[in-house]
Amino acid sequence: MKTGTRILLFSGLLSVIFLFQVHGQVYRLLEDPVTGIMASSGIEKPVTIKVIYDNYLKVDGLKEDWGFSIMIEGLDKEVLFDTGTNPEIFASNFKKMGLDASAIDYLVISHEHGDHTGGIPAFTSMKKNIPVIIPHSFSDKFKERMTVLGLEPMLVDKPAEICKNLFTSGEFDFQIAEQSLVLDTKNGLVVMTGCSHPGIVKMLNKIKSDFNKNIYMVFGGFHLMQKSEKEMGEIIQEMKALGVVRCGATHCTGDKQISMFREEFGYNYVEMGVGNTLVIN
Numbered sequence: 001m002k003t004g005t006r007i008l009l010f011s012g013l014l015s016v017i018f019l020f021q022v023h024g025q026v027y028r029l030l031e032d033p034v035t036g037i038m039a040s041s042g043i044e045k046p047v048t049i050k051v052i053y054d055n056y057l058k059v060d061g062l063k064e065d066w067g068f069s070i071m072i073e074g075l076d077k078e079v080l081f082d083t084g085t086n087p088e089i090f091a092s093n094f095k096k097m098g099l100d101a102s103a104i105d106y107l108v109i110s111h112e113h114g115d116h117t118g119g120i121p122a123f124t125s126m127k128k129n130i131p132v133i134i135p136h137s138f139s140d141k142f143k144e145r146m147t148v149l150g151l152e153p154m155l156v157d158k159p160a161e162i163c164k165n166l167f168t169s170g171e172f173d174f175q176i177a178e179q180s181l182v183l184d185t186k187n188g189l190v191v192m193t194g195c196s197h198p199g200i201v202k203m204l205n206k207i208k209s210d211f212n213k214n215i216y217m218v219f220g221g222f223h224l225m226q227k228s229e230k231e232m233g234e235i236i237q238e239m240k241a242l243g244v245v246r247c248g249a250t251h252c253t254g255d256k257q258i259s260m261f262r263e264e265f266g267y268n269y270v271e272m273g274v275g276n277t278l279v280i281n
Helices: 087-098 119-122 139-148 200-211 231-239 257-269
Strands: 004-009 015-022 025-030 047-053 071-073 078-082 104-108 132-133 154-157 160-163 165-168 181-185 188-193 215-221 246-250 275-280
Touching: 015 181, 025 132, 025 139, 047 087, 047 200, 087 119, 132 139, 139 154, 181 200, 200 215, 200 231, 231 257, 246 257
Parallel strands: 025 154, 078 104, 104 132, 132 154, 188 215, 215 246
Antiparallel strands: 004 015, 015 025, 047 071, 047 275, 071 078, 160 165, 165 181, 181 188
């Protein structure tokens, strides 16, 4: 159940700060509008995605574990998306990959499950006092914990701009509050998911409608472990019908299901795994 009251505070005559009140506690609401997206819009230079935490291993010397975390570099702001399960594994992979916590401007959490939030204490031991962007229906306990850890909860309701060319999908209307990240490229939208609890096809349909642009690529956890071969075939065809050209399925998708994505997308399948680097043009 969504709770809270929006409050508008005016600073001078030019700017508006959006706040969100939950049980007496006031939080900032990320509500920068999604504008300027068109067929010709998108990143002007490559964006790099580094996989810090995943069920699968790509680079020897790192550690795989159930969970997901990626770093997004090459935009106006650097963004950490999710933090995996185990803080020690997160910290070890992060440091061995030579990543710089001081450069991170935002932490974005897809949903309130331990395999995406467990590494937060390890991250805050390296960097504090930055916004943590979360769906506004996250529990009060989680929001309060973020404040205790030195982060600044910024709540998401609708699709909004995080920085130039990078957006939150907004919170999906589902029993588990979840958001994904959306990168605008000249080839189409690139969607990054945590676990896709609301349903990957449902999420992609909504993003395509909200952003009014084709989806070129999607990667992350798709939560399809219990899906049959027949159901998987239907999901893959629905994704292709949406215009998805490239796909990288990992984490909670399921081994058999991942193999089906790999076979169906062929050359356009994107391998994930800890230590891997994706370059998006």
